[in-house]
Amino acid sequence: MTFLDENFWSNRYNFGQTGWDIGYPSPPIVQFLDQIEKKEVEILIPGAGNGYEALYAFKNGFKNVNILDFASEPLRKFKSKVSDFPDSNIHHEDFFQHNRNYDLILEQTFFCALEPSLRPKYVEKMIELLKPGGKLVGVLFNRIFDKAGPPFGGSQEEYQALFESKFQEVSFSQCYNSIPERMGAELFFQTKKSDV
Incomplete structure (x- = not known):
């Protein structure tokens, strides 16, 4: 079984083994969304899980929010909680097979769930989707984790080299509004695809 196996992730949700799930939207993502005035932007949240960030965005006027997950269970639960969320914006599929284009993609605990060998492919796919x-x-x-992943950790130096290979603008800053358990261990990053 690989970490990209749907059964692996569905079982994690079914048995409550979701340590990454904080039960509410990530404060750094919330703060970023609060600064966006153009509510019509098309947004994708891959590996959305229970979709707290998607729900926050949707309830705050972003109507073109899309969620994607390999596991069907969290998507089913999300739809039952947010009945007015468009079915066409819920994608139960492999991220690497997804084929639409977006103005903004939000990264929240998806990257760290992928096997590190897939990180270059992740960057390529993000460029394709944007x-x-x-x-x-x-x-x-x-940070680097003591136990085998997921989650898989890393460093700013590693990420910088990875994203700068494809993106026009790349910036990192230490998260000052992480949840207490992750304080000092998270980076907020922004990248931009070339305009042409």
Whole structure:
């Protein structure tokens, strides 16, 4: 079984083995969304899980929010909680097979769930999914974990090299509004695809 196996992730949800799930939207993502005035932007949240960030965005006027997950269970639960969320914006599929384009992709605990060997492929796929000038924004762990993943950690130096190979603009800053358990261990990052 690999970490990209749907059964692996569905079982984690079914048995409550969801340590990454904080039960509410990630504060750094919330703060970023609160600064966006153009509510019509098309947003994708891959590996959305229970979709707290998607729900926050949707309830705050972003109507073009899309969620994607390999596991069907969290998507089913999300739809039962947010009945007015468009079915066409819920994607039960492999991220690497997804084929639409977005202005903004939000990263929240998806990158760290992938086997590190897939990180270059992740960056390539993000470039493919973003419209010209589109942004990939979110939170990454800035630490190495003692136990085998997921989650898989990393460092700013590693991420910088990875994203700068494809993106026009890449910036990292230490998260000052992480949840207490992750304080000092998260980076907020923003990248931009070329306008052409």
